[in-house]
Amino acid sequence: MVENSLLPGRAIYDFVLLLSSQFGFILYLVWAFIPESWLNSLGLTYWPQKHWTVALPLHLLITIVIGYVLLFRINMMSTPSLNSICTITDNYAKNQQPKKYQEVAIPALRVISTSEVNQMLFLAAKDLYTKN
Amino acid sequence: MEDERSFSDICGGRLALQRRYYSPSCREFCLSCPRLSLRSLTAVTCTVWLAAYGLFTLCENSMILSAAIFITLLGLLGYLHFVKIDQETLLIIDSLGIQMTSSYASGKESTTFIEMDKVKDIVINEAIYMQKVIYYLCILLKDPVEPHGISQVVPIFQSAKPRLDCLIEVYRSCQEILAHQKATSTSP
Numbered sequence: 001m002v003e004n005s006l007l008p009g010r011a012i013y014d015f016v017l018l019l020s021s022q023f024g025f026i027l028y029l030v031w032a033f034i035p036e037s038w039l040n041s042l043g044l045t046y047w048p049q050k051h052w053t054v055a056l057p058l059h060l061l062i063t064i065v066i067g068y069v070l071l072f073r074i075n076m077m078s079t080p081s082l083n084s085i086c087t088i089t090d091n092y093a094k095n096q097q098p099k100k101y102q103e104v105a106i107p108a109l110r111v112i113s114t115s116e117v118n119q120m121l122f123l124a125a126k127d128l129y130t131k132n
Numbered sequence: 133m134e135d136e137r138s139f140s141d142i143c144g145g146r147l148a149l150q151r152r153y154y155s156p157s158c159r160e161f162c163l164s165c166p167r168l169s170l171r172s173l174t175a176v177t178c179t180v181w182l183a184a185y186g187l188f189t190l191c192e193n194s195m196i197l198s199a200a201i202f203i204t205l206l207g208l209l210g211y212l213h214f215v216k217i218d219q220e221t222l223l224i225i226d227s228l229g230i231q232m233t234s235s236y237a238s239g240k241e242s243t244t245f246i247e248m249d250k251v252k253d254i255v256i257n258e259a260i261y262m263q264k265v266i267y268y269l270c271i272l273l274k275d276p277v278e279p280h281g282i283s284q285v286v287p288i289f290q291s292a293k294p295r296l297d298c299l300i301e302v303y304r305s306c307q308e309i310l311a312h313q314k315a316t317s318t319s320p
Contacts, residue, residue: 079260082268082287087259089282115253115272122256122300123307 028053088114139298141165142266147294149301157226159309161302163292164219168212168237180204213238217291224306226313230271232288244286248313250274252282254306256299267296269303 030039032053039047080086093111101107133153141147150162184200216237223231229247236242252272258265269288275281289299 076262082259082261082290083270083285085282085285087257088255088272088285094281114255114257118255118303119307122303 137301139294142264142293142295147292147298149294149298151301151305157309157312159224159305161222161305162219163221163289163294163298165217165292167218168216173208177204209238212236213240220289220292222288222302224309226309227316234291246271246273246286251310254303254310256296256303257285266293267299268293269299 031047032050036047036050039045089111093113096110099108099110134150136148136150139147139149145166147166148164150164152160152162154160180203181200184196188194188196213236217234218237219233219235221231221233221235223233225231225248227248229245230251231243231245233241233243250273252274254269254271256267257270258267261268268290271286271288272282273284273286275283
């Protein structure tokens with residue numbers, strides 16, 4: 001609320017957008033419903049074919065539906081496969097600098113290798129995972 | 133020494149794990165998947181033939197029916213020979229290597245052998261598979277250029293896909309052998 005009153009420019013943009021969108025909608029309805037003969041008698045002769053009044057919204061709807069399917073498929077294709085090395089390590093983990101261990105402070109954050117994590121989880125703690 | 137236990141895979145189906153301890157340095161794990169069920173076979177055959185009959189009533193061409201029969205037969209044979217894996221076996225021999233065997237429903241067997249020099253470690257890794265996050269066992273291979281690097285990841289039990297409890301059993305047995313192998317290889 002405070003930002004809107006500080007920027008009068010934004011209110012003007014909003015009003016222009018409202019007027020132009022309403023004008024565009026009324027123009028679309030005129031183009032779709034009023035017969036060619038009446039528009040020609042008024043002198044407005046250069047319109048696109050009326051076929052496009054139905055085709056354009058339909059194209060837009062189909063694009064949105066295909067967009068859902070395409071997004072899902074792109075996500076699945078960019079997931080690394082089970083035999084890719086990205087699931088184990090990456091460039092950051094390979095190049096990380098070893099940090100000195102200090103007695104009192106919390107140990108620094110670093111990437112622990114999969115082998116160590118496995119040994120800690122599955123070899124050391126014997127009853128942690130046997131319930132399921 | 134041999135024992136058999138039953139586990140479940142990530143979809144809930146039954147799996148049977150057979151463990152054979154031939155010696156302290158040689159072990160074999162055999163995972164058996166459930167066989168092709170009659171129910172799914174009849175369901176697929178009925179849908180294909182009903183669809184073909186529907187096309188036949190539209191087109192009045194009897195070639196469609198014979199084509200549907202051929203497609204069903206060839207599809208079943210191809211599925212049994214190339215897709216349906218009945219059993220997966222993992223054989224670890226200390227100081228020699230690791231062998232993975234997949235036997236298909238038609239009797240075909242495909243084998244992969246990895247030398248022990250190339251094996252860095254066997255770990256349980258988590259990854260995203262389709263819409264799930266699954267645990268799977270994989271062999272990490274050493275990088276010849278870099279001593280602590282990993283060159284390749286080889287997943288095992290890919291078509292059986294057991295759950296974590298089964299993987300932990302296999303992991304512990306494999307780690308015993310690998311620890312034994314590392315101890316004997318580092319001592320001169």
